Amino acid sequence: MNPTRRTVLLAGAAAALLPSAPATAAPKAAAALQPYASYWYPDSLPSGSPGPGITWRSLMDWRAADDPDLAFNASTVPLTDRFTPTPANTTARAGQARIQSLVSFGPTAGNPAQGSATADYYALTHWAYLDELVFWGGSSGEGLILAPNAPIVDAAHRHGVPVLGNVFLPPVAYGGQLRWTRDLVQKDAAGRFPLAARLVAVAEAYGFDGWFVNAETGGGDAALGADMLGFVRELRSLAAARGQRVTWYDSMTVDGTVSWQGALNDRNRAFFESADDMFVDFRWSASGLSASGEAAERLGRSRYALWAGVDVEANGWNTAENWDAIVPRDRPHITSVGLYRPEWTRNHLPADRRTPGDFHAADDRFWTGASLDPSRPDAADGWRAPAVSVADRSTVTSLPFASVFNTGHGLRWYEEGAVTSDAPWNHLGLQDRLPSRRWVVRTDGARPAVSFDFADAWRGGSSVLVAGEPDAPVTVDLYATRLPLAAGTVVELTYRTEAGEVDVELAVATAEPPGAGAAPPYRHLPAADPGSGWRTVTVPLTGLSGTVHAIGVRLTATAGPVRWRLGGLAVRTARTPAPAAPTALRVTGASGGDLRFGWTPARGEDVRHYTLHRLLPDGTRRFLGATCQHAYFAGGLRPEGSERAARFELRAVGELYSSSDPVTVTHTW
Template identity: 65%
Template sequence: MTRTPPTRRTVVVSGAAAAAALLAPATAQAAPATGAAGAAPKKRAAGTLQPYASYWFPDSLPSGTPGEGITWRSLKQWTPEGDADLAFNRSTVPLAPRFTPVPVNATARADQARISSLVSFAPTAGNPAQGAANADYYALTHWAYIDELVFWGGSSGEGIVLAPNAPVVDAAHRNGVPVLGNVFLPPIAYGGQLRWTRDLVQKGADGRFPIAEKLVRVAVDYGFDGWFLNAETGGGDAALGAQMLAFVRELKRLGEPHGLRITWYDSMTTAGSVDWQDELNERNQDFFTASDTMFVNFNWNTTKLASSAKLAQDLGRDRYELWAGIDVESNGWNTSVDWDAILGSGGEHVVSYGFYRPEWTRNQLPDGRTPGQFHAADDRFWTGESRDPAEPGGSWRAPAAVVADRSTVTALPFACSFNTGHGLKWYDGGVVRSDAAWNQLGLQDRLPGRRWVVRTTGRRPAVTLDFADAWRGGSSLLVDGTLDAPTTVELHATRLPLTAATTVELAQRVESGAVTVELGVALREPDRPGDPLAYDFLPAGTLKAGDWSEAAVRLSSLGTGTIHGLAVRLGGSGAVKWRLGALTVEDTAEQVAAPSGLKVDKASGDGEFRLSWKAATGVVRHYEVYRVLPGGGRRFLAGTCAQAAYVKGLAREQGENTVTFELRAVGESFAVSAPLTVQHPW
C-alpha cells in the first residue's frame, strides 16, 4: 500500500521540518544547537590544544558574535598553510576497491539499488578531530551495504560547509565507501541568508569560481571524496539558478581529476527557487546531469519514482544514481515506507535509496546506553529482525534483504580483531592497556559484512560484538548459548590468494564450558544467491575455560587458489561462552618499519600535548601512542591513521621530571614496529 506522506506545509507546521527539508535539529536555530548526541558544543578555552573538525561559511560571516564554543571562519580565506588542525583532520586511508560476492539470500540484488546514508556523528562545532574519551558514539559498522556516506550537519549559527573528520573517512575508506562533506544553505526560517548562496556561487574578475576551487582543495587536502550540495535558502531568481548550475558544473569539472563526486539535493530548481520536486523532472534535471547523483526529497510515490527512473535513463544516466530519501530520524525501523515504489514488486529495483539519519539506532536508546545495546539495535536496522542476513524477514525491509553486501578483503596480510572503533577499555594482546572509555572510528577493523550468518541443526547461540573483553582494541566476537549440534558462524567474504604458505591465526578464549574449534575455508562461491558456501574445516583447538590463547592453522592441505570465505565451526555440549579476539591471514610474517621524527609540537599546563612524526615507510594501518610509566609500564593514550596526535588529561607521576611518549606503527596484520620515544619536561 502506497504511503500517503504529509504535505510540506503540514510537515513544517507539525514541527518536523527538519526531516522534510533535510535539516538536522542543529539547523533550526541561529544560536549554537545540539547535535546527534544531544550535547552542546564545548567551550574552547583560551590556549586549548584540542583539534576539531572543520566548518566554514562560504565567504561573509554572520553579524554579531558567535556562540560559546563556536568559531566563525570564511572558506574563501582558508589556506592549508594556515590550517592549524589540518594534520589532525587529514584522512590517510585510501579508498579501497571492493567486490560483490554472491548474495547470501535470494532477495538481495547485485548491481541494482544502492544506499546513501546521511549521518550526523556529532555537533557541527566542538566535534573532536580524532575521537574522544567516550564510548557512547555512533560507531557505524555496516559499511557492506552503503555506497555513499554524507557527513551531515551545519547550521546558520555555526557554519554551513562541513568537512568530515578523519576517523569517519578512514573507517569508510577501509571498507570502500566514499565520504562527502556537506554544503548546507539553510531556509530563511532557520537563519539562512541568501547572501550565503550568492557567496557560494560568486565569480571572480577572472571568471573563475573561487569557492568551487576551495571546496576541491579542501577535499583533496583533507582526503575525502566530494560534496553533498543542499541549497534550501529561498528568494532566488532565474539568474541565481543559472549561476548555481554553472557553479555545480565547474565544481564537477575541477573535482574530476581528483576523483571527487557531487550529490545534489532536490531543493533548488533551475528557476532559482527552492521548490522540492520529490522526483527527477525538467525543473531539476540539469542539476542532476551536472552532478554524480541526486537525493530525491522524501514525498515521492510510485508514479514519481517510475518517471524519475525513466527520465534518468532518457538522459543517458543510470537510474540507480537517484537516491529516494527515507527519513528514519524519528522512527527508525518503525518508519512507514512504500518499499515497492523503490525496490519494485517484480524483483527489479526502480531507483536507489537514501537513509536520512540512521543514527536513530543509537539516539533512540535511553541515557546510560552501552555500546552493546547500540550494536544490537544497529544490527536490527541493517540486517533485520532475524539478525541473520541469510534469513531476513519482518515488516522492515532491511538493507541486507535487498542489497548485496560488498567486501574489501582481497589481499594479504589481512587481520580482524573485531574492533568496532569504540570501547570501554583498550586491550593489547588480551591485556588492558587503558581503563578509559574511548571512540576513534579510524581504528575500526574490517568487520564481517554478514552479521551474523549462523548455520546449525540445533539451537542457535547468540552471536554479538561484545565489550567485556577483547584481544586488541575494545571488543571481541562472543558466541553465547547452548551447543547441541555443530554450529558454523560465517565471518568474512573474501577473495584472498591461497598459497602453500598461507596460515590463519586465531586468538580465542573460552569463558565457560568446553569448545572444539574448527576453521572453515571456502574455496569457491555458491552457484546461486541464497545457496550456502561450502567450507573445508581444519582443526583449530579444543579449549576449556581459561585465558586467551593463540592457534595457528596452516592451509597447505587445501592446495592453492582463492579463499572465498572464512568461518568457524564450534562443537561441544551444554552452555558455552567462546570469544574470538583476532583472525589473521598471512603467508609471510609482516615487518613494519618504525616512524621517525617524533616530537612534541605544543604542550599546555593542563596536561595537553600535540605530537607529530614522519610516516613510516611501507604499509601502515595506523599509529599508536603510549605513555611510558615510571617502572617501565605502558598506558595507551591514542591511536590515529594520521601523522599527528592530540592527548590530554595527563598528570605528573610521583618522581617524574619528564613525560615519556612512545610511538609505534601498526601493520595490516597488527604487527608493530620498533618503538620511537620522546620526552618532554613537566
C-alpha cells in the same frame, strides 16, 4: 525538505539540539589545542559574535598550508576497491539499488577530529551495504560547509565507501541568508567559480571524496539559478579531475527558487545532469519515482543515480514507508535509497541503555532486519532492512589480512588480552574491516547469539562473542574474501573459551556458494587448542589451491552452556616483518596538560596505525591513544607523582598488528 525535518539544524543551536551527543563532544574553553572537524561559511561571516566554542571561518580564506589542524583531520587510508560476493539471501540484489546515508556524527562545532573519551558514539559498522556516506550537519550560527573528520573517512575507505562533505545553505526560517548562496556561486574576473576550486582543494587535502550540495535558502531568482547551475557544473568538472564526486540535493530549481520536487523533472533535471547523482526529497510518490527512473534512463543515466529519501531520524525501523515504490521484491528496483539520519539506532536509546553492546544490537536490527541473520530474512518484518534488498560487498582481497574485530569504540583498550587503559574511547579510524554479514549462523540445532562484545578483547576494544546452548555444530560466517592461495598460506585464530567446552574448526571455502542464499562449500580444518585463556592457533591451508572465497568458524559444543570469544583472525603466507619505526616524534604544542604530538611517518606502506603510550615512573606503560594520522592530541595530562617530565613513546602498527620499535619524546612539566 519540510522544516519539521530540521530538528538538528535550528540556527545557531545545533549542539544544543543534539541531546544524545556525548558531553565530551562539547568544546572546552581550556583545551585550545584540541583539534576539531573543520567547518566554514562560503565567504562572508554572520554579524555579531560566535557562540561559545564556535569559530567562524571563511572558506575563501582557507589555504592548506595555513590550516593548523590539517594533520589531525587528513585521512590516510585510500578508498579501497571492493567486490560483490554471491548474495546471502535470495532477495538481495547486486547492480540495482544502492544505499546512501546522511549521518550527523556530532555537532557542527566541537566535533573532535580524532575521537574522544567516551564509548557512547555512533560507531557505524555496516559499511557493506553503503555506497555513499554524507557527513551531515551545518547551521547558520556555526558554519555551512563541513569537512568530514579523518576517523570517519579512514573507516569508510577501509570498507570501500566514499565520503562526501556537506554544503548546507539553510532555509530562511532557520537563519539562512541569501548572501551566503551568492557568496558560494560568486565569480572571479575570468568568470570562474573560485569556491568550486576551493572545495575540491579541501577534499583533496583532507582525503575525502567530494561534496553533497544542499541549497535550501529561498528568495532566489533565475539569475541566481543560472549561477548555481554553472557552479555545480564547474565543481563537478574540477572534482572529476581529482577523482571526486558531487551529489545534488533536490531543493533549488533552475529558476533559482527553492521548491522540493520529490522527483526528477524539468525543474531540476539540469542540476541532475550536472552532478554525479541526486538525492530526491522525501515528498516523492510511487508514480513520481517510477517516472524519475525512466527520465534518468532517457538522459543516458542510471536510474540508481537517484537516491529516494527515507527519513528515519524519528522512528528508525518503525518508519512507515512504501518500500515497493523503491525496492520492490517482485521486479527490478526503481531507484536507490537515501537514508536520512540512521544514527537513530544510537540516539533513540535511553541514557541508561546506551552501552556499545546496546548500540550494536540496535544497529544490527536496523541494517539486517528482525531476524538478525541476513541469510534468512523475516518476511513478516515491516522494516525492509538494507540486507534484505541490497547485496553486501567486501574489500578482503589481498594478503596479509588481519582483523581483531575492533569496532572503533570501547570501554577499555586491550593489548594481547591485557588492559592497558581503563578509559572509554571512540576513534572510528581504528576500526577493522569487519564481517559484512552479521550474523549468518548455520546450524541444524539451537542457534546461539553472536555479537560484538566489549567485556573482553584481544586487541582494541571488542571481540566476537558466541553464547548459548548449541546442540548441533554451529558455523558462523565471518568474511567473504578473494584471497589468493600460495604455498605456506596459513590462518591464525585467536580465541578463548569462557564457559563450556568447544571443539573449534576453521571453515574455509575455495569456491562461491552454488546460488544466492546457499552456504559456501566449506572445508573444516581442526583449530582446537586445549589451553586456557587467550590462545592463537595457526591452521595451515595445506592442500588447498586457487582463491579463498569465504572464511568462518565451526563450533561443536561438548559441554554447555557455551561462551566462546573470537579475538583475532589473520591470513598470511609468511610472517611480515614489523613496520619501520616512525621518526622525529615531537611535542608541537602544549597548554598545561594538553599536548599536540607530531612525527615523521614510518617508511613503507605496511603501517595500519600508530599507538601512543606514556611511560610511567614505575616502569609500566599506559595507552594514551592511537590514530592513522601523523599527529595526535592528548588532553588532560598531569604529572605522575613527583615527576618533573613525562616520557612518551610512539610505535607504528602493521597490518598483522606487529609493532615497530618505539620512538620517544620527553615533555617537561
